Amino acid sequence: MTKKWDAVFIGSGLSALTCGAFLAKKGMRVKVLEKHYRIGGYAHSFSRNPYRFESGIHSVPMGPNGYIYTLLRALGIENKIETISHNCMYTAQFGDIQYVIPSSPDALRPWFYEQFPNDRSDINALFDDMAFLYKEIIDPLFRFEKKGNETNPHILDKYQKQTYKTYIESYIKNPELQNIFFAQWPFAGVVPEIASTTFFTLLFYVHAVEGSHYIKGGFGMLAEGLADVIREHGGEVTCSSEVISLCKENGKIKHAVLASGETIEADRFISNISPDTLLEQLLDTESTNRLWVRRSNQLTKASSALAVYLGFDNDINALLPENILFWYKNSDFTKMNKRITNCDHTSNDHLIFLKTPHPEQKSTLFLMKFANESETINWATEKDHIADSMILDAEKIIPGLSSHITCKVTASPQTFRRYTGNSGGSLYGYANLADRYSEARIPMQTFIPNLYQTGHWCRGVGVWNVMESGHTVAQRILAENII
């Protein structure tokens, strides 16, 4: 007879593993099913001798007293994960003018005061408001209060009604200074004029409080640490196990069917995959729900990317000291957005340079620009041309860079989709648009009572947020099922 699990996860992204680890630690029998041969979803690295590249994630706020470490401490694995601090929160470069935003919380306000002495009172007012929002939304999460930010709809209301651009402009009058705040948009994938104020403000302020970090050994270490908690508590994390359908009985999901034909029975199922795939491929048409489909259709997917993974024969730190550089041809973010939305890949109006601080390894660089999936582009033939044009432009920004390249791997939106199943190769699930924060995306409780959703298609994007989403789903399940 097949074993019946308390909770089965479809996908092993960081949100699923966080949720699974908390459920397993509380005594639930947990099984995680991952279609790839490696766990972690986007928290993944790959090797091309002698280089190791992070597929995506490069920087996460992971201060020792921050939220992620609070979760790791609760799971007893805080000592397994070691971070390396980045040397900046980000570097914003417009043409030749560069601003290196410090990642150390103590250095942040003084840096802004020194650079913009005439804007000191605007800066203080903005940071005070960011601190207020942080206290309202983030502080309760540290106390593991069950409802998190859902408890403060009246506070959210003020922020939901404006874009990040209008929010920053309401505090900061100096356009040069405004652009420094706008320049962080690649961290969340949408330009300021359409971006969620709540999300972007918290993104900035969480980095301000915690700093910016890389994980020693790569972000896969985090996935492995969480998976170990599940295994140590009797659970299983299995790779090469693609779920192809979920079968219902009496209004609830009864079992998952794997591509191998095996069926896995459980009391509850937690989906870590894109809602499109869940609705269109895993559930039969009678099991879907009209309202849910409409909600999902109303949400815009976040952009994907064209990325080039570069390995060098020398140490590139002298050429590119900063770990995170957002370069812009100019500050016309509207035009950038139009080009990305129209799938026009001809120009490099922005380039993102992410270095992995591997003291023990040869220099690598992740060079990226946002790009959308399009039916009119043949990525197999086009991606290398686009990558070469990005390298040419990168050379203009950092002279000498291209002459040391000895390894080049290119990824297109198709690559990101293929490896994680994220629709359209979306980097961040649904786009962080102004009115789409947290529960205004896809709710974590689906229309099927024992089916939940976790990860960057629901509450928020990025490691910090998907771990929060995983933890919140775990809290909800545990509250519903006192075991």
Ligand SMILES: Cc1cc2nc3c(=O)[nH]c(=O)nc-3n(C[C@H](O)[C@H](O)[C@H](O)COP(=O)(O)OP(=O)(O)OC[C@H]3O[C@@H](n4cnc5c(N)ncnc54)[C@H](O)[C@@H]3O)c2cc1C
């Ligand atoms: C290029 C790039 C750079 C990024 N940089 C950063 C960064 O610096 N900092 C940051 O915080 N965030 C960053 N992000 C975002 C971050 O990686 C994601 O938001 C987060 O990791 C998503 O986690 P998730 O739990 O939602 O699941 P995902 O990582 O999307 O994982 C979903 C998992 O489900 C599996 N799956 C799919 N279909 C099935 C199926 N049918 N059966 C079984 N398994 C299935 C997939 O294989 C995958 O393992 C970046 C993302 C990308 C792509």
